Amino acid sequence: MSPELLPAIAAFARVAHHASFTRAAEELGVSPSALSQTMRTLERRLGVRLLDRTTRRVGVTELGQQLLKGAQPALAALAQAVEGIDEARDKPAGLLRLNVSRTSAELLLFPHMGDFAAAYPGITLELVCDNRLVELVEGGFDAGIRLGESLAQDVIAVPIGGPLRMVTCAAPRYLAGRKLPQTPDDLREHQCLNYRLTTGGLYRWEYAQDGRVLDIEVAGPLISNDGEVLLAAARDGAGIATTFEGSVRADLESGRLVPLLQPWWPTFPGFYLYHPSSAQIPRKLRVFIDFLQARHAPPPVSQRAVKLASLPRSRRPSPARRAK
Structure with a gap:
């Protein structure tokens, strides 16, 4: 990624995320017209159309999706580096994006969001409630919550809530x-x-x-x-x-x-919070895991994080429950 294009590409990622110039501009602290001009300049520099604009919505073209897929890992790495500054000051902070099933959100998260916000004011939670199983890295998510049986075997899974x-x-x-x-x-x-x-x-x-x-x-x-x-x-x-x-x-x-x-x-066995296998877990995610486990304390034997592959197949839910 060309360094001088990085701010414009980061802005493009937010427009694509919100499907709206207005909402993306509010997040970035600029005017919609200035953001629109930034996107036109980026498209001119790249020589391709990245966005489909109508009076009702903003869509991402096929080439735009290709750019997003390639740029997101680098943008995520930069965001993590910036958040590392806050972590070095022992202040969990930043955007924590979670992909969760609707039922897991209702049972595990909704009753405790106020307390979490009060405990960690520097963390912004973004909950995407989706019964479809998505790839975390490609979707730009830090973690997800699902029933254990539906998860891939190359993730780290932490039990939340017990049976x-x-x-x-x-x-x-x-x-x-x-x-x-x-x-x-x-x-x-x-x-x-x-x-x-x-x-x-x-x-x-x-x-x-x-x-x-x-x-x-x-x-x-x-x-x-x-x-x-x-x-x-x-x-x-x-x-x-x-x-x-x-x-x-x-x-x-x-x-x-x-x-x-x-x-x-x-x-x-019930729900698991899962995240990509990594030696370095962001502090914002670590404190969120600790918070949930404290609120939904399972039996001691279930307290530790495990590789999903180590779960006995006889104890896993059947495939019929994958979308729950």
């Missing part, structure tokens, strides 16, 4: 006048709310009892790739839902939802 249970439940309104399911097979006689996986298939509901494991294909009036949509429908009496226990604990305690098939609820 999880998948529960089955329904509203009293739905259950009124209906025979309660006694076994998972009975769900075929009920209206069930289906989850669409990122792979395109439907999640097969999983159960376990006394060494017996079942995957049940269910049907019903609603399919969604958003768990909150399905839970809203369940609370309204549309059908039976399956979800993480933490997502409906208050509903079960209040009676808004009724637990079903409790002897069959499976328990499995």
Whole structure:
């Protein structure tokens, strides 16, 4: 990368990130017109069009994407070098970008963001909630949070929150006048709310009892790739839902939802914060990991960071849970 072009390329990366001159200009502390002129000058110097501009949006051309992919590692390295100055002063600071599933954000992060912001005012968290699994380095992320089974084996994975249970439940309104399911097979006689996986298939509901494991294909009036949509429908009496226990604990305690098939609820290892294998972890990420582990203290045996490859396959969640 030509050194004199570095400021303009860094500005281009922010325009591409926000898909907006206005928002990028606000972040950079310049006017939108000045930023637009910088982009035109950069395009003229490179002899290619980097951005597609319309009155409604700003898009990145194919050559622009190619430039971004090549420039991002260098920009990230420069950002880390600058943040190292703050770390040398023992002040965790900088932008911490995390790619997380929606459910992991709701269960692990949302209840504690205020406390983290108060404890570390120099750190800006950027949470990208996406059920698709992305490559961290290419996406410009410092870390991600996912169920362990879905992660590549060349990352460092730190357990957060301990084991999880998948529960089955329904509203009293739905259950009124209906025979309660006694076994998972009975769900075929009920209206069930289906989850669409990122792979395109439907999640097969999983159960376990006394060494017996079942995957049940269910049907019903609603399919969604958003768990909150399905839970809203369940609370309204549309059908039976399956979800993480933490997502409906208050509903079960209040009676808004009724637990079903409790002897069959499976328990499995939960979420992991993962980051690329590296000898040097930024201080901003180290303090975030420590903060989360303190808030979601798992059993002592799960406290240490591990290579994902060392997780016993018998304890990993099944592939059906990858998008959760």
